[in-house]
Amino acid sequence: KQEVTQIPAALSVPEGENLVLNCSFTDSAIYNLQWFRQDPGKGLTSLLLIQSSQREQTSGRLNASLDKSSGRSTLYIAASQPGDSATYLCAVRYSGGGADGLTFGKGTHLIIQP
Amino acid sequence: DAGVIQSPRHEVTEMGQEVTLRCKPISGHDYLFWYRQTMMRGLELLIYFNNNVPIDDSGMPEDRFSAKMPNASFSTLKIQPSEPRDSAVYFCASSLGLAPELEQFFGPGTRLTVL
Numbered sequence: 001k002q003e004v005t006q007i008p009a010a011l012s013v014p015e016g017e018n019l020v021l022n023c024s025f026t027d028s029a030i031y032n033l034q035w036f037r038q039d040p041g042k043g044l045t046s047l048l049l050i051q052s053s054q055r056e057q058t059s060g061r062l063n064a065s066l067d068k069s070s071g072r073s074t075l076y077i078a079a080s081q082p083g084d085s086a087t088y089l090c091a092v093r094y095s096g097g098g099a100d101g102l103t104f105g106k107g108t109h110l111i112i113q114p
Numbered sequence: 115d116a117g118v119i120q121s122p123r124h125e126v127t128e129m130g131q132e133v134t135l136r137c138k139p140i141s142g143h144d145y146l147f148w149y150r151q152t153m154m155r156g157l158e159l160l161i162y163f164n165n166n167v168p169i170d171d172s173g174m175p176e177d178r179f180s181a182k183m184p185n186a187s188f189s190t191l192k193i194q195p196s197e198p199r200d201s202a203v204y205f206c207a208s209s210l211g212l213a214p215e216l217e218q219f220f221g222p223g224t225r226l227t228v229l
Contacts, residue, residue, distance in 0.1 A: 031214045043205065044220040051214040089157070093214075100170070100212050101147055101159030 002027050004092050006105035014113050015082055021075040021108045023090030028068045034102065035064050035075050036089040044089065048075070052095075080112045118221035120206050126227045132194040135224045138187055139208030147207040147218060148181055148191050157205070163189065196228045 007022045023033070032051045036044040048057045048064040050073065056065040063076040077084060087109045091102040119138040127133055139146045147162040161171040166183040174181070178197070183189040193200055203225050207218040 031212075034217060036220075041225075043222040044207075046217050046219065049215070049217050053214070091157075100145070101149075101162055101173070102157075102218060103159075104157040106156045 002092075002094050002103055004090055004103050004105040006088075006090050006108050008108060009106065010109040010111075012111040012113060013080060015080060017080050018076070018078050019080055019110075021077070021088050021090075021110070023073040023075070023105055025071045025073075025092045025103075027094055028071055029095045030068065031093040031095045033064075033066055033073050033093070034091045035062075035073075036091060038087045038089060038107070040086075047088075082112045082114045085110055085112045118206055118208050118219055120204075120221040120224050122224060123222060124225045124227075126229065127196055128229050129197055130195045131228075132192065133196045133200075133226060133228075135191040135204050135206075135226070137189045137191070137206030137221060139189070139206070140219055141187070143208035143210050143219075144186075145209040145211065145218075146183060146189050147209070148189070149205040149207065149220075151203040151205060151223070152201075160191070193226075196226075198228045201226055201228050 003026045005024045030052050034049045035047045037047055038044050050057050050066040061078040066073045087107040089107045090105045093102055121136045144165050148160040149157050151157045160173045161181045163183045181191045203223045205220050205223045207220045209218045210216050
């Protein structure tokens with residue numbers, strides 16, 4: 001079974017720190033990987049999408065990297081702010097066999113302390 | 115565009131009742147996905163449609179669950195009869211296509227509580 005794992009499950013850091021969230025997946029045959037943000041009681045907001053042929057994507061203070069050979073992705077958040085507090089979800093779209101939905105990790109619950 | 119629209123946002127019902135969740139995808143998106151989020155299992159794909167046709171329903175947990183897409187702008191997920199273990203947040207998502215550069219866009223979800 002294809003799985004996505006996120007470490008750590010929870011993280012609390014002081015405002016201003018740079019931080020890294022990790023995502024690993026079991027099968028390197030992927031189409032793309034998406035990072036989402038979920039606020040309590042809300043839906044999912046797409047942050048970054050990395051295609052299988054790409055190594056990284058950047059948006060503002062966010063940078064996501066992809067290493068297919070090792071089955072890993074990282075989300076780097078620079079100069080964290082209290083407004084970054086949320087749950088961050090990693091999702092992989094695996095290729096082949098009609099598996100066109102996303103396989104999600106359980107998420108990293110991030111708290112940025114003011 | 116208003117994004118993916120789901121209704122109702124919250125639903126509380128009693129065990130045994132029929133529940134219908136609704137979704138309007140982003141206009142022009144050919145793919146529609148239904149996901150379920152629980153504390154124990156996280157987010158899981160239930161079923162998805164391409165051009166209103168169900169493609170993969172292997173994630174639908176039981177025959178009590180059914181989904182339809184009568185036209186390009188509307189889909190329903192029905193649970194009949196509902197059970198307490200169906201309590202979860204149900205998300206609908208849509209996508210222009212399946213090319214690697216195309217994202218899935220999610221609605222706000224429907225929080226279902228079955229008593």
